[in-house]
Amino acid sequence: MRKxxxxxxxxxxxALSACDSWIDPNVNVNPTQPxxxxxxxxxxxxxxxxxxxxxxxxxxxxxxxxxxxxxLDRQHLGIYNYQFTEADINNAWxxxxxxxxxxxxxxxxxxxxxxxxxxxxxxxxxxxxxxxTVTDLWGDVPNSAALQGxxxxxxxxxxxQKVYTDLTAMVDQAITNLSAAxxxxxxxxxxxxxxxxxxxxxxxxxxxxxxxxxxxxxRDAAAAQEALAAAQSAMGSNDDDWQFxxxxxxTEANPWFQFDQQRGDVTFGPKLAExxxxxxxxxxxxxxxxxxxGGYSTDSWLGPFYTSINSAVPFITFxxxxxxxxxxxxxxxxxxxxxxxxxxxxxxxxxxTGVADADADTYVAQAAVDPGADALTLEHIMTQKYIAMYTQxxxxxxxxxxxxxxxxxxxxxDIPRRFAYPQSERLYNxxxxxxxxxxxxxxxxxxx
Numbered sequence: 001m002r003k004x005x006x007x008x009x010x011x012x013x014x015a016l017s018a019c020d021s022w023i024d025p026n027v028n029v030n031p032t033q034p035x036x037x038x039x040x041x042x043x044x045x046x047x048x049x050x051x052x053x054x055x056x057x058x059x060x061x062x063x064x065x066x067x068x069x070x071x072l073d074r075q076h077l078g079i080y081n082y083q084f085t086e087a088d089i090n091n092a093w094x095x096x097x098x099x100x101x102x103x104x105x106x107x108x109x110x111x112x113x114x115x116x117x118x119x120x121x122x123x124x125x126x127x128x129x130x131x132x133t134v135t136d137l138w139g140d141v142p143n144s145a146a147l148q149g150x151x152x153x154x155x156x157x158x159x160x161q162k163v164y165t166d167l168t169a170m171v172d173q174a175i176t177n178l179s180a181a182x183x184x185x186x187x188x189x190x191x192x193x194x195x196x197x198x199x200x201x202x203x204x205x206x207x208x209x210x211x212x213x214x215x216x217x218x219r220d221a222a223a224a225q226e227a228l229a230a231a232q233s234a235m236g237s238n239d240d241d242w243q244f245x246x247x248x249x250x251t252e253a254n255p256w257f258q259f260d261q262q263r264g265d266v267t268f269g270p271k272l273a274e275x276x277x278x279x280x281x282x283x284x285x286x287x288x289x290x291x292x293x294g295g296y297s298t299d300s301w302l303g304p305f306y307t308s309i310n311s312a313v314p315f316i317t318f319x320x321x322x323x324x325x326x327x328x329x330x331x332x333x334x335x336x337x338x339x340x341x342x343x344x345x346x347x348x349x350x351x352x353t354g355v356a357d358a359d360a361d362t363y364v365a366q367a368a369v370d371p372g373a374d375a376l377t378l379e380h381i382m383t384q385k386y387i388a389m390y391t392q393x394x395x396x397x398x399x400x401x402x403x404x405x406x407x408x409x410x411x412x413x414d415i416p417r418r419f420a421y422p423q424s425e426r427l428y429n430x431x432x433x434x435x436x437x438x439x440x441x442x443x444x445x446x447x448x
Contacts, residue, residue, distance in 0.1 A: 039111070039119050040190035042103060047192050050100045050130055051244035054393070055313035056255040057092035058133060060266060062393035065416050066386075067271035067407055070298040076265045081411040084439050086423040093134075093422040097146070100130050105147040111185075118186040118198060121177035125205050128167045128174070129315060132211065135163045136397050137419045139443035140434050154429045160444035168212050175205050193244060193315075204242040207234040207316035210324050215397060217331065218447040228328035235318035238352045243312040256307040256391065268300040271407060275387060279368050282359040283350065287390055305353055306391045314392060319348040323385040330378055339373035342381055349388035379404050400446045414440045 063069040064080050071080025079088060104127040111120040135141050143163050145155035158166070178198045187196040194200035209230035216223040235241060246254040259266070268288040273296050276284050284296050287306070291299035305311065322345030329338035343364065350360040364370050371380060382404035389395045399407065400417055409415050416439040425433045442448070 039107065039116070039185060039187070042107060043119075043122070043187060043190045044192045046100045046103050046107075046126060047244055049095070050126060051246070051313040051315075052255050053092060053096050053099070053130075054133065054315065055391070056259070057089070057095075058137065058393045059313075059391050060256075060259065061088070061092075061419070062137070062396035063269065063391055064266065066395050066399050067269045067410075068386075068390055068395060069269040069272075069302070070267045071265065072267050072298075073265040074263070082409075082416055082439065084416055084420060086420045086426060089419050090422040090424055094424060096130055096134060097142075101127065101134075102147050104130070114184055116183050116185040117177035117180035118183035121174040121180075121198070121205075122187055122191065122201055124170050124174035124177065125201055125208065128170050128205075128208055131163065132167055132208065133393060135160050135167075136215065136443070137393065138421065139418055139437070139441075142429075142432070154432055156432050157434060164212060164216065164445075168209065171205050171208050171212070175202055178202050178205065193242060200240060200242075203234050203236070203240050204316060206230045207242065207321055210234055210321060211316070211394070214324055214328065215401065215445050217401065219445055224328040224331040227324055228332070231321045231324045231328070234321045235316070238318050238348055241317040241319075241352065242315040243317070244315070245312045246310050248310045250309075253309045254307065254311045254313065256302065256311065257309045260302060260307055264301075266302065267298050268296060268302065270298050271405060272387065272390065273297050273300070275383060275405065279363065279366055281387065282355045282363050283353045283387070286353045286355070317348075317352070319345055319352060319388050320385075320394070322348055323381060323388065326381050327378065327385075330376070330381060335376055336373050338381070339376050342376060342384070343370060345388065346384055349384075378402065400442075416440060417442050417446060 060069070060076070061079055061084070064071045064076055065084075071077040075088065078084070104123050108120060108123045108127060111117070111123060131141075131143060135143075139160050140157045141160075141163065142155040143158045143166060145152055145158075148155070178201050186198075189195065191197075194204075207230070210227045213223045213226035213230060217227075246252055246257075253261075272287075275281075276287070277296060283305075284303075286303050288296050288300040288303040291297050293299075322341050326338045326341035326345060329335075329341060346364060346369065347360055350363065355363075369384070371377075382398060382402050385398060386395055386405055389398070399405070407415055418437070418439060418441060420439050421433055421437070
């Protein structure tokens with residue numbers, strides 16, 4: 001009996017090992033559950049998940065380091081005091097790699113094979129934005145060898161300089177793809193950012209080119225003029241802003257709103273309060289809720305503009321592009337042009353925030369805000385950009401590039417200059433993860 005059982009089991013193994021020669025391979029295919037999702041199903045999910053990470057851990061942690069916001073308690077009190085560990089960042093790293101970046105890598109390859117360059121262009125712009133944010137926060141990161149699934153579970157890290165080169169090339173390809181005369185499929189209502197408007201996506205791509213160039217100004221003297229040229233082809237008004245609007249239902253809520261509802265251990269930042277109070281900035285009631293004394297301080301909770309349930313999370317805005325142009329012109333010696341772009345940037349920020357025209361006029365009329373073209377300095381430009389870019393992780397990059405505004409360390413003698421690599425990388429990809437770095441180490445473009 002035992003011998004017969006063994007023979008029977010061996011026969012079953014042999015039969016199963018040869019089953020692909022006589023069993024229909026489609027027998028286990030569920031016709032109501034496709035193996036791949038269509039572009040119009042996946043694109044809105046990618047856009048929402050990208051905005052959630054950007055407006056979640058990325059923006060929140062960076063805002064605490066730059067003193068846009070104050071770490072009041074628990075995790076954010078620790079980060080505010082530079083106790084910023086590998087465990088703090090696990091969720092954000094894994095979320096962006098396993099979420100939007102992984103999906104976008106698959107979709108870029110699929111859309112190329114499907115002959116759908118309009119979708120390819122959108123996917124490439126989204127991928128480049130996410131990966132640029134990642135490399136700016138960490139430095140060297142997996143890119144060219146990443147996102148291959150089980151084929152490579154321990155991808156090598158690319159030097160940040162290479163990541164920049166590769167992303168610049170990808171954005172250029174995206175611009176070409178977006179302008180293709182024909183496409184098998186094109187985004188329409190599934191595009192929750194621009195409704196399938198390829199000209200808007202092209203402006204967003206040029207906004208990315210401007211960022212990629214401006215970040216390199218310490219490494220390349222020509223980078224500022226590259227940034228200026230790109231910014232001039234980017235957003236032309238606040239109507240062109242690249243952002244994601246969340247909904248009014250709890251399941252569609254803005255990440256800052258959700259954080260305040262669930263945890264609320266972040267309040268208005270001391271440096272931002274200092275700068276805005278000094279000029280009676282009319283954006284204050286939009287950025288923060290007045291404290292018990294009727295003023296704005298670290299006792300102020302975050303305000304309605306960025307933290308309402310349906311607030312938008314900005315990716316790249318017209319306001320930012322005008323500040324980029326102003327900085328680039330200033331670096332090139334064109335103070336008159338820099339001044340004009342500077343004033344336009346400030347007014348764009350005031351307008352998009354909801355400030356009335358009369359209040360905007362009063363604000364800009366102050367000498368501390370508008371010193372005139374001849375007296376304008378890089379400090380004026382970057383200080384106003386810091387105010388305008390509230391909640392955005394790009395301000396962390398700006399501060400590292402320029403040292404403006406001057407921030408006083410809240411603990412020790414140094415301020416963090418990068419995020420820690422996550423615990424999951426040390427445990428599962430430690431052989432490739434760069435060693436010897438701390439949160440005070442500089443990334444490639446952050447030259448002393």
